[in-house]
């Protein structure tokens with residue numbers, strides 16, 4: 233029997249590990265909760281009507297169709313039996329198990345509301361296609377409802393958008409909502425002036441894009457303000473409900489009436505990380521990430537690799553490596569390399585060395601910031617780099633071509649090609665709360 237590698241998660245970490253094993257003498261089983269790979273960095277463009285969901289989420293089977301040593305299986309891994317080397321999976325209406333010789337776990341991160349999970353119903357996060365489509369429905373829906381209001385205070389509440397978290401995702405969201413309000417929509421409504429919309433970007437820390445350094449952070453803030461975004465820093469969100477958001481600053485508490493809230497602050501490892509760590513006797517950090525050895529394996533379990541957003545591994549500066557695509561991609565390739573070395577009888581357990589290729593964040597069309605080694609760019613040159621990098625990493629030739637067409641429509645023109653949202657998407661969170669997780673329900677009903 234060939235060596236069996238089970239990979240949990242078809243994100244950047246899992247997918248790049250699998251691709252690096254394409255010529256290896258192994259049988260790979262990839263288990264992923266969805267049937268598609270998700271290119272998270274462009275989710276905000278799905279939420280704001282620039283791209284379709286298919287463009288950022290190619291089917292995994294299509295991506296891997298030529299790689300004969302991979303079997304793709306749909307389902308959410310619930311648990312890992314580290315003694316017997318078996319993972320148990322909750323599929324749609326069916327539970328199953330898969331045995332492994334080597335396990336790669338790259339299940340990413342989920343949204344963290346810092347202990348205030350009740351905020352999620354009113355302020356969706358930005359982690360999945362469901363989130364992005366629900367936000368699309370809420371954002372475009374807000375302009376529609378505002379147009380119907382007769383009371384000016386109601387109009388204002390529907391035309392106020394609050395984005396929580398001034399990291400790359402929050403900055404990109406705020407920038408795009410501002411572009412919608414000021415550039416795309418003004419000529420399309422008769423009862424509201426969309427240019428009077430308020431777009432607020434709120435963060436508890438004192439800088440926009442604070443990991444980019446003072447200069448680029450200041451530039452990003454200037455570019456946002458030029459677009460009409462109100463940047464509220466050193467401002468902590470202490471309450472969120474249907475009609476508003478409550479914030480706290482050094483001068484006290486304030487309520488901001490708003491119907492549309494977006495949560496782009498905080499990540500936490502999925503519960504699978506805690507379960508795996510408990511089973512393997514490993515430690516987790518405050519965000520729930522698994523503390524791994526230098527080669528990204530779980531201490532005492534050289535057969536289990538934990539990658540990408542789920543791992544806590546110190547970089548050269550002693551701080552944990554950031555939750556970015558490049559860490560996941562490079563750790564995926566590293567794990568594959570260690571497996572090949574092990575099977576080839578070469579010394580393994582080599583430390584993972586992360587090569588930082590730089591950071592990028594876009595603010596609006598033709599405007600971005602880029603920090604690449606000693607090179608710090610902002611404005612149009614940074615935006616060109618941003619376009620090139622995102623096209624390079626977007627999976628699938630077809631998706632690259634259509635993304636470029638859609639960017640031309642939105643950035644050279646004023647259009648948004650993807651504004652459709654269904655009723656279900658608009659009420660997704662409430663429906664899930666009322667009716668429960670369909671996977672779990674089907675599994676329970678079939679018993």
Ligand SMILES: Cc1cc2nc3c(=O)[nH]c(=O)nc-3n(C[C@H](O)[C@H](O)[C@H](O)COP(=O)(O)OP(=O)(O)OC[C@H]3O[C@@H](n4cnc5c(N)ncnc54)[C@H](O)[C@@H]3O)c2cc1C
Pocket residue numbers: 240241242243244245246263264265266268269270271272273274275276307308309310338339340341358359400401502504539540541542555556557558560592
């Ligand atoms: C909105 C957003 C914007 C971002 N922008 C950038 C950016 O501009 N640049 C950048 O470098 N990084 C960005 N990131 C971060 C980057 O996307 C992540 O660091 C990267 O995706 C991590 O890769 P991963 O393989 O660890 O996890 P992911 O890519 O999150 O993949 C995890 C996979 O595991 C699956 N999964 C989860 N749990 C289970 C389970 N129990 N069983 C089976 N499958 C499971 C999921 O369905 C998913 O396919 C962004 C992230 C978000 C959310």
